[in-house]
Amino acid sequence: DGGITQSPKYLFRKEGQNVTLSCEQNLNHDAMYWYRQDPGQGLRLIYYSQIVNDFQKGDIAEGYSVSREKKESFPLTVTSAQKNPTAFYLCASSRDLANTGELFFGEGSRLTVL
Amino acid sequence: SQQGEEDPQALSIQEGENATMNCSYKTSINNLQWYRQNSGRGLVHLILIRSNEREKHSGRLRVTLDTSKKSSSLLITASRAADTASYFCATRGNKLTFGTGTQLKVEL
Numbered sequence: 001d002g003g004i005t006q007s008p009k010y011l012f013r014k015e016g017q018n019v020t021l022s023c024e025q026n027l028n029h030d031a032m033y034w035y036r037q038d039p040g041q042g043l044r045l046i047y048y049s050q051i052v053n054d055f056q057k058g059d060i061a062e063g064y065s066v067s068r069e070k071k072e073s074f075p076l077t078v079t080s081a082q083k084n085p086t087a088f089y090l091c092a093s094s095r096d097l098a099n100t101g102e103l104f105f106g107e108g109s110r111l112t113v114l
Numbered sequence: 115s116q117q118g119e120e121d122p123q124a125l126s127i128q129e130g131e132n133a134t135m136n137c138s139y140k141t142s143i144n145n146l147q148w149y150r151q152n153s154g155r156g157l158v159h160l161i162l163i164r165s166n167e168r169e170k171h172s173g174r175l176r177v178t179l180d181t182s183k184k185s186s187s188l189l190i191t192a193s194r195a196a197d198t199a200s201y202f203c204a205t206r207g208n209k210l211t212f213g214t215g216t217q218l219k220v221e222l
Contacts, residue, residue: 004156035212042118042202042212043157090156102147103210105156 002027006091006106013078013085013113021076021109023091030096032074033103036060037088046089049074050096078111086113118146118203118213126219133190135216137203138183146179146186147204151215157202160188193220 004025013019025032031050035043045058049068063082068074078085088110092103121136137146145164149157163170163179163186170177176189190197200215 006156040214042214045209045211048209088154092157102159102162103157103204105158107156108154110154 004091004093004104004106006109011111015113016080018077018079021089023074024072025093027093029093031094033092034076035090037090085111118205120203120213120216124217127193129195129220129222131193133193133218135188135201137186137213139205141207143205143207145206148188149202151200195220195222
């Protein structure tokens, strides 16, 4: 089955530590996205990528970093510079950036900073 | 900043009733999409309506779009307990921007 796989589903981190969230897709989509979701708020775009080795900042990129070394993979690193990292993180993909169609989402990763 | 704002924030109905959720937005769009999210899960695409369309149906879902009022509504007919979820509108301009969602609870 084609889809997006995020791991881990739950992650606990001590303050000052960097953590990396994994996102893998086998949909052969060019565009991939990372969103952050906080309680009572909608999704906010962190980073997006439309092609391998290229990515762009979204609305709330500070304290985050990404890489796109393979078409299938778009990992997100939450760095110690992110002031309030506890949140639900969602990875998504679409056929391409110019495609105005739907996004396909993973099941999310919940990060808690202790 | 959020483009779409859903109304109401929360809605509780009985099984079999219809549920209506509204979405307002601020700038011009190419299309508007509705997504569903079960608690603690990812979002699932429900339906897309283009800016030149006024109404669209998919099963028990009906979406309307009024570009002059910059608003859309999602109607779920004959609701079921399994429809309990959060529903988000997302507007496509230069990028896809999500609203804050409506939490729907369908009680038996």
